Amino acid sequence: MKRFMELVVQFKLVWGLIFTASILLYTVYGLFTGQTTMDFVLIWQFVVITMVLVLIHFLIFGEYILTSLKTKYKILIHYLLCYIASFISSNILKWVDISKAESVVIFTGVYTAIYLMMSFSLYAYYKGTGEQLNDKLAAYKQNKKIKGEEK
Template sequence: MKEFFKNTLEIKIITCMFFTSQVVIYTLIAPFLGEKSIHLSLIWQMIFISIILTLLQYVIYASNIFMKVKTWIKIIIHYLLLVFIGYILAIIFNWFDLSSGNNFTIALSIFTVCFISFTGSIALYNKVSGERFNEKLKLYKSSKFDDK
C-alpha cells in the first residue's frame, strides 16, 4: 500500500509539472500569436496532454517494461512517441494547418529544440545531484571509518 501511495504521489507531481510547463510555454508564446488570454478548451487540452505525457514518462522510465533498455534508446523512443502523439493531437485539436509542410517543419524544429534542451537539463541535473550524493557518501564513509 505504501508503494501505491508513493507512485501516486510521483504521478501527481509529474502531471502538475507538465501542466505548469505547458502554461508557462504558452504564456511565453501567446503574445507572438496575438493572444491575450487562454481559452478554457485549451486548459482542458493541456490537462489531457499532461496526463498522457505523465503516463508515457512513467511507462518508459519508471516501469519494468523498459528496464533493460539503454537510456539513450529510451530517449529516442520517447522522442518518437511524443512526435507521433503531438502530430495526432495537432490533427484532433486543429492547432495549425498541417497541409503545409512548412508549418510541420517549423513545429517539429521547435519541438526538437525544446526536447533536447529539457532532456539535456534533466541529464545535467541528475549528473550534478548524483555527484553531490557521491561526495556526501564518501564523507560519510570516511567519517564512519575514522570513528573506529
C-alpha cells in the same frame, strides 16, 4: 502501499514539470501572437495532453517495462511516441495545419528543440543532484570510518 505512494509522487513530479512547461511555452507563444488571456478549455486540453505524455514517460522509463533496454534507445522511443502524441493532439485541436508541409516542419523543429532543452535540463538537474548525494555519501562513509577508528 509504499510503492504506490512512490509512484504517485513520481507521477506528480513528472506531470507538474510537463504541465508547467506547457503553460509557460504557451504564455511565451501568446506574447508573440498578442494573446493576453488563456481559455479555461485550453487549460483542460493541456491537462489531458500532459496526462498522455506522462503515461508515455512511465511506460518508457518506468521500472516495469523495457528495463533491459539501453537509455539511448529509451530516449529515442520516448521522443518518437511523445512526438506522435503531440502531433495528433495538435492536429485534433487545430493547432497545426497538417496540409501544409511548412507547418509540419515548424512543428517538428520546435518540438525537437523543446525536447532537447528539457532533456538537457533534466540531465543537468539529475547529474547535479546525484553528485550532491554521492558527496554526502562519501562524507558519511568517511565520518563513519573515523568514528569506527576512535572506538
